Amino acid sequence: MIAELGLAALWLAAALSALQLLASIAGVRKDQGETGLAALVRPAAMLQAGLCALAFAALLYVFAVTDLSVELVARNSHSEKPLVFKLAGAWGNHEGSMLLWVTVMALAGGLIALIERRLPERTMLATLGAQSFVGLGFYAFLLFSSNPFARLNPAPAQGNGLNPLLQDIGLAFHPPTLYFGYVGLSVAFSFAVGALVTRSVTPEFARVMRPWVLGAWIFLTLGITAGSYWAYYELGWGGWWFWDPVENASLMPWLAATALLHSASVLASRDALRAWTIMLGVVAFSMSMVGTFLVRSGILTSVHAFAVDPTRGSFILALLTIYIGGALVLFALRITTVAEGERFSALSREGALVVNNVLLSAVLGIVLLGTLYPLLTEAFGVRVSVGPPYFNPVGAIFFLPMLAVLAIGPLLRWRGDSLGRVRGPVLAIAATAAAVLLAAWLLWDIALLSLLGMALAAAVALGSVLPLRGRNLARLPLPVWGMVVAHLGVAVALFGMAADSAFQEERLIAAGIGDQIEVGPWQAELVSIAPTAGANWTAMEATMVFSYDGGPTRMGAPQSRQFWSPPQQTSEVALITRWNGQLYVALGDETASEGGQPRWQLRLWWKPFVTFIWYGGVLIAFGGLLALIGRVTGDVRRRVAVRKIEQRRTDEALA
Amino acid sequence: MRRLRWSLWLIVALALALFALFAVQLSRPKSDFVQSAMVGQALPPFDLPPAVEAMPGLASTDFADGQPRLLNVFASWCVPCRAEAPQLEQLRRKGAQIVAVAIRDRPEDVAAFLELYGNPFTRIGSDEISAVQLALGSSGVPETFVVDGQGNITYQHIGDIRDRDVPILLDELRRAGTGAAGA
Secondary structure, X not given: OHHHHHHHHHHHHHHHHHHHHHHHHHHHHHOOOOOHHHHHHHHHHHHHXXXXXXHHHHHHHHHHOOOOOEHHHHXXXXXXXXXXXXXXXXXXXXXXXXXXXXXXXXXXXXXHHHHOOOOOHHHHHHHHHHHHHHHHHHHHXXXXXXXXXXXXXXXXXXXOOOOHHHOOHHHHOHHHHHHHHHHHHHHHHHHHHHHHHOOOOOHHHHHHHHHHHHHHHHHHHHHHHHHHHHHHHHOOOOOOOOOOHHHHHHHHHHHHHHHHHHHHHXXXXXXXXXHXXXXXXXXXXXXXXXXXXXXXXXXXXXXXXXXXOHHHHHHHXXXXXXXXXXXXXXXXXXXXXXXXXXXXXXOOHHHHHHHHHHHHXXXXXXXXXHHHHHHHHHHOOOOOOOOHHHHHHHHHHHHHHHHHHHHHHHHOOOOOXXXXXXXXXXXXXHHHHHHHHHHHHHHXXXXXXXXXXXXXXXXXXXXXXXXXOOOOHHHOOHHHHHHHHHHHHHHHHHHHHHHHHHHOEEEEEEEOOOOEEEEOOEEEEXXXXXXXXXXXXXXXXXXXEEEEOOOOEEEEOOEEEEEEOOEEEEEEOEEEEEOOEEEEEXXXXXXXXXXXXXXXXXXXXXXXXXXXXXXXXXXHHHHHHHHHHHHHHHHHHHHHHHHHHHHHHHHHHHO | OHHHHHHHHHHHXXXXXXXXXXXXXXXXXXXXXXXXXXXXXXXXXOEEOEOOOOOOOEEHHHHOOOOOEEEEEEOOOOHHHHHHHHHHHHHHHOOOOEEEEEEOOOHHHHHHXXXXXXXXXXXXXXXXXXXXXXXXXXXXXXEEEEEOOOOEEEEEEEOOOOOOHHHHHHHHHHHXXXXXXXX
């Protein structure tokens, strides 16, 4: 019954979405504002949000009570699973995650319809129309090819479980985080299309779009950071980024969103980069759609192949072609009629941001090419795989100069600046970078990329706090703090990456009970190995004692886990975290015994400062959050002020 | 302005070309098997100790006697390896010479496996750390390579051998033999 209610709500929401599209087309055409059909657009969007929320609540309910007559529950859940994973199971599969996507999108649309009144109504109608056009495709996808509420008759006695790799609290919240990001970018896309349709690419448009881009960007940053940490501790391979197609699929929208964020700032404060901002709005959403397509269609082979189905792939591909192809055609037709924005000199804040944008786009292009290259060669019958030997150096060619610009850019003034004014701080930054480079080169024998990474990390760290110099910190606007914190986060993450690749030490041995192992500054001892069991798995668990440089001992227990429903083997690594890095221990299989003494494969890594990568990621997201809070409170304050003035005027008129 | 327009349409065309590529690849049947890059090349040099006491081990030099062979990569702990045992036996009866590499295995387990599922092999080398398996470009068990009389890998079969694979493998063996004679 609840499932049918959810399905009915979904159909109604889809119908409302169609109504919203038609009404907004009528509204934009006749330019009639709030009258006639156009008056239906905002209420339709708000009601749709309520209906989608209802449908999603219904899905959560059937998962919570494990209603096995619903096919999706039977396939993905199990009555003995902990409640939190039952709930997470609702979106830990293709259908549920698409419903989540649609729900978040409807909520975002409803919110815009409810509160956003700064733009000309015609632009808003076009925006909400674009939003409903995108939404309709996803409704069709859900209802026609992946209905989450489909029944199963007869109902099975027990469910099929959930992919054990996904039975992890971090991962339960990882896909939704990315979805929030993707949906935020879809809103930015709708705004871009709305502005393009009505030819009103204004600073106001950028200000309205910016919080959505910021929000999306925060979620994407957190999603990538969490995903990277998950792959690090769950896969047991000791790496934190594998240039896997699925990882690239989440990185590409982030790169585009980062560029969009910066170019929207330029548009908002200086009325420049109009066409470029619109283009990036289209590209950012395209990248999230392409990413979704690559992940869902299984067209590329990936270690993350959870929800692969080629027939669904063709549906997403059709959506991709309609939205992105359509938006690009619209862009090509319309953009030449959008007036050119303000001009600026090359040595200015805008100039630095343009360089940042171009380089980010170049990195994006490189990642896209590397990800799709195997697909291209496969069309000609050659199978290749593209990995770090391509991505690291080729990406670095553009990424490292971008970081250099990042260190200096925030010091420059808008519109135009002189070299003389910024000479002091720029020299200080350059001297820091050179000193770190030289010191690292003399002290250690490390690779060029790591050396450059460390030098640039120092430069970016200094460059990110220098804008605070000579300013009253108590009165500094929140968005400036956001910029400082986010840039500092980049430096921290960069330092972590460079230090990890430069100083990591690895040992792979077959150890017997009582064996002593040394890795880097750590001494480890394999004390015992015993079987253990959890709710739906059994494991071999090693008890190990670790000591850093002869210091106090700490315990760790890496496991090699065997899930039985569905059968799958995973590795639970032992992580010993210190301020200066992490010891990473993975237990493998039992190997051939020697004289009756069993031996076990053990992999140990000492990873200096590796944690800084994720601290940096969190800092970047936190900087974004500060900026978002600053922007939103600023908007609210402005709105309250405007309302007060209006109130006073009407009062005066009455008096 | 005109040049800008032109490049804009180029972007549209590129995007559409990309989508067309997606569509083509999506409509093709997908194979997850990665063929070894060693096919068509000489065997990597190796010398493995015997996997069971009663039989000789396996070295790459054993292949240089002018006779084509099947090289089966298996393990006693591998379930599909049990499933392909009758087909290997069938191949042996039809005149194929089969040698094997046992992966990450214990002598007593290999012996028990041969006892239970039959022994079609003339030699079995023990590869305790999968070194030879990786050198062959094999990514799992079971896999079967066709090696000609000069020790060159001419064919790779990934996965267990089914009934329909038996004539294919015999054919490949014959071709490897005649190729050697012609050379």
